[in-house]
Amino acid sequence: MYQEERLRKITDWLQKEQTLSNQELMERLEISRDTARRDIIKLTEAGKAIRTHGGIARTDFQVRVENYQSRMMQNAEGKKKIGVKAAELLREQGIYFFDVSTHMPYVCESLNSHMKIYTHSLDNLILLASEPKIQVHSLGGVLQKENRFFYGFEVWEKILNLNFDAALLGVASIAEDGLYYEEEEDAQVKALAAQRAKQVIVMADYPKFQRVSKYRAVGLNQIDLLILDREPEAGWKQRLIEEDVQWIVV
Known part of the structure; x- marks a missing residue:
């Protein structure tokens, strides 16, 4: 053609x-x-x-996706509670994948155990660099500057050669068939990390159930645990039970 x-x-x-x-x-x-x-x-x-x-x-398409720094300001108290709870679930000497997420600063601040953490987040690397008990590993790749994550073949190749005790994921939106994200490259990283993890832990404040995003990365049936800031509605509870997804409300 x-x-x-x-x-x-x-x-x-x-x-x-x-x-x-x-x-x-x-x-x-x-x-x-x-x-x-x-x-x-x-x-x-x-x-x-x-x-x-x-x-x-299209030239008239003007949907604006807020960047990482803007999202950090939204529902800060709920994000903090979720992040602190996620940190409590991590065990000594564990090996973990840490996602790009506005909950992650609160996870990083709450850690006090020896563990290995792999991440494609610039902010996670900065926050964990001064933690003496944490062995932090960059996954390399190309920096997406607006949302501060690394992506590309180098990242994917490293993840495929790792096994995680758990992958801690944020999410842009939750749909009946899984987790969705705004950036295709970011979604690809999360999808691979979920595949290589024994447990998938997802941190989500309630508005994520009401939003729509473009790129699906993780099926609902791949999630082991959801950490939420309020109880899901009845229909969502039934859907989570059907897919054997547990949840905690903080």
């Missing part, structure tokens, strides 16, 4: 769907990542679309 025909197809899809990820373009058009990138550049230079992190969007 010639580029001109691909560009027409992409433009038509954007009129209906508003946004498309690089992966969606590759699969639908059966093209390589480099070809998808060239098509995106062509459309954006022509003013027919705008680039997003990990894809392309």
